[in-house]
Amino acid sequence: MTFLNVTEIESALTALASNYSGVTSLITLPFTTAEGRQSHALRIGGGSCPTSTILFISGAHAREWGGPDICINFAADLLEAWSLGVGLTYGGTSFTSAQIKSIIDRLEVIVFPDINPDGRNYSQTTYAMWRKNRNPASSGGQASKIGVDVNRNYDFLWDFPVSFAPAAQGAGTLASTDPASDLFHGTGPFSEAESKNVRWLFEQYPRISWFIDIHSYGGDILHAWGDDENQSSNTGMNFTNSGWNGQRGVQGDAYREYISALELSQVQATANAMSAAIGGVHGQPYAVAQGFFLPGWTTYPTSGASEDWATSRYFADPTKQSCRGYCIEFNKVHTFFPTWPEMEDIILDIDAGLINFCLGAVSKYPYVFSRCWWQQHHYEIWHKVFPPELWGPYGPWGRVTEEIESAVSTIVTPIIHAIDELMGKGGR
Amino acid sequence: MTNGKRGDAGKSPGSSEPVPADLFSARITVTRESFDSLLKKFDLDVGCRPHVHANSDGTGTLTAFATKERIRELEAAGYKVEVGENASELGRRRQEEVGKGDRFEGGRVVPRGLGKKTSDQETGDRGQGGSAQ
Numbered sequence: 001m002t003f004l005n006v007t008e009i010e011s012a013l014t015a016l017a018s019n020y021s022g023v024t025s026l027i028t029l030p031f032t033t034a035e036g037r038q039s040h041a042l043r044i045g046g047g048s049c050p051t052s053t054i055l056f057i058s059g060a061h062a063r064e065w066g067g068p069d070i071c072i073n074f075a076a077d078l079l080e081a082w083s084l085g086v087g088l089t090y091g092g093t094s095f096t097s098a099q100i101k102s103i104i105d106r107l108e109v110i111v112f113p114d115i116n117p118d119g120r121n122y123s124q125t126t127y128a129m130w131r132k133n134r135n136p137a138s139s140g141g142q143a144s145k146i147g148v149d150v151n152r153n154y155d156f157l158w159d160f161p162v163s164f165a166p167a168a169q170g171a172g173t174l175a176s177t178d179p180a181s182d183l184f185h186g187t188g189p190f191s192e193a194e195s196k197n198v199r200w201l202f203e204q205y206p207r208i209s210w211f212i213d214i215h216s217y218g219g220d221i222l223h224a225w226g227d228d229e230n231q232s233s234n235t236g237m238n239f240t241n242s243g244w245n246g247q248r249g250v251q252g253d254a255y256r257e258y259i260s261a262l263e264l265s266q267v268q269a270t271a272n273a274m275s276a277a278i279g280g281v282h283g284q285p286y287a288v289a290q291g292f293f294l295p296g297w298t299t300y301p302t303s304g305a306s307e308d309w310a311t312s313r314y315f316a317d318p319t320k321q322s323c324r325g326y327c328i329e330f331n332k333v334h335t336f337f338p339t340w341p342e343m344e345d346i347i348l349d350i351d352a353g354l355i356n357f358c359l360g361a362v363s364k365y366p367y368v369f370s371r372c373w374w375q376q377h378h379y380e381i382w383h384k385v386f387p388p389e390l391w392g393p394y395g396p397w398g399r400v401t402e403e404i405e406s407a408v409s410t411i412v413t414p415i416i417h418a419i420d421e422l423m424g425k426g427g428r
Numbered sequence: 429m430t431n432g433k434r435g436d437a438g439k440s441p442g443s444s445e446p447v448p449a450d451l452f453s454a455r456i457t458v459t460r461e462s463f464d465s466l467l468k469k470f471d472l473d474v475g476c477r478p479h480v481h482a483n484s485d486g487t488g489t490l491t492a493f494a495t496k497e498r499i500r501e502l503e504a505a506g507y508k509v510e511v512g513e514n515a516s517e518l519g520r521r522r523q524e525e526v527g528k529g530d531r532f533e534g535g536r537v538v539p540r541g542l543g544k545k546t547s548d549q550e551t552g553d554r555g556q557g558g559s560a561q
Contacts, residue, residue, distance in 0.1 A: 002527045014535030063519070065526075070489060077541030087551040092550040124526045128519020129451055129473075129493065164486040171464040172471065172480075181474060215476045222477075297480040297488055298463055311480075316558055334453075334491045335515070335523040336475075347542050 003065050005074060005124060006037070006117040012072045013040050013113070015044035020044075020079045023104055027112075030200055031193035034135040035118040039197055042075055052361045053108040053207040056354065057198055060150040060215035062119025062130045063336045066343050067140055067214040071113035072331065074351045078103065089223040090352035091281035095359070103358045108200060110208070113195045116150055128337065131182045133194055138187060148186040152176075152302070153214070154198075154309035155189035156249065157227055158240055164303065165228070168249025173262030174303040184404060187302050198306065202313065202422065210361050211310040211325040214350070219286045219332035221271045223354075224257075224311040224325060226291030226302040230264060231256035231384035235394040240316055245315070251292075258394065263404045267324050270360050271347030274326075281349045284332060318392030328353070449491040453512035458488050458504060466490070470502060 004012065029040040038080025040212035048051075060081070079322035081088045087096045096247040103109065132147030139145035152175040156411060157163040168174060175185035190196050196333045202208055224230075226238060229250050238243060238258040247255040259267075271288040279285025289295045291302065302308070310325030330339060330350050357377065382391065391397045451473060458466055458480065467474070473493040480488035494502070495516050502509050532539060 005527045007530050008527050011532035012539045015532050015538045019538040073541040076539040077543040086545045089546045096551050171467050340525045345459045
């Protein structure tokens, strides 16, 4: 076996969509890359009424080769196990056939394995250490200035010279306005075909509520926020408030980014569960950390990163689906280029984590509450009756309802799961 | 998540495109105080996201990728740098481990994942890994 090239990734998606046509569909992304490539994603499961939608993406950074391979293996494993009616085992982590079935039956999982095919092709055939896409628009004809860092091109505090404190900009981690830099953030948020395609998926599948962007390396699972320390007391101190411009990105100062304590605990619990599943495979769990920090050392503020943007959509516009965004940095060894046998072990680790992540999304929605009418309309009705200022993430009732939902879920969920099991509904 | 720029090492044969100079893995000893200034001053490629190994003496070791010229600049500035493998050369070798052609034949051959497909009895024997969140 070898690393997948860009042609093989596309062929793999086509084959999976064709072979498992009853439970998959091939999604054609509308924005072609600078070199004219059209990307595809695979939609898995969902049925007529999925309880939740998950999006996995990878390949944003060209030299981080293993991401698309992880995604293709994940999809192939999930679909084959489902079709055979069996479970899946990754080293010491196993999943039952009922768990696999519950993912296909009750979730909609979208896998977009190679969002930057131009960059991957260049890295795999020409200059292996290439990171960005291959857009020459800002290069002025100079090869050294080709490309945009796709993971600095999302619309989350993209305009870092305005949004962040000068001290945070000084370290040069946020992004760059220099096309020669590996961190060049483009000419505007979503200026690039690659990030536009990800945004398009969120628009076409508005119920995406779980998101992972797969990168390398380090052995980390990162969660919001990436711009500053988290805080749960001041709802007005947040990325939408331009009054805090020029003050973000520095540890220990006045500004910190708002996230409710309950939401943060749930975000961390999901990441910890994923880490445990990864650790079960070969005994090497990943470190869970807020994106802003380099654990045990210092800070690494970022601007325009995907997991922050995915999380921020609901915070910026509460009429959108809330979404928990993560970034996995696979490979605990500090290299972009493991041998293929080493990569196979990493694939087992991460795919166990991804399956577990999906199961977490299943369990969040007890079967009786996943009736189509209920799930499609209850938020809609709620949103029409009450203004967003009241129930949104920065409003008072948003936090109250979170607490109520958590308390009810703690009591009711085990009972509902037991009923599901008794009725053979394919729950966990 | 890096901020490196590429130094050029000349033109590739038969091509007008400059060949970037090779990048070497460089383990740089830093302190909490010097970390930010290091990134600011030397525009290093720190990978997707920097990782600093905390040392027992309170310093840290940052892995970065740098040209030989940049490494000399770091050393001249007083940084302790341990030069490791040629990351660019490693990448060139790994390019031999990239698929040639199309093993899935345009979609006619279905990929199979690396996970082991197991009966529930086998899964039960091993213990379930899927944990509640």
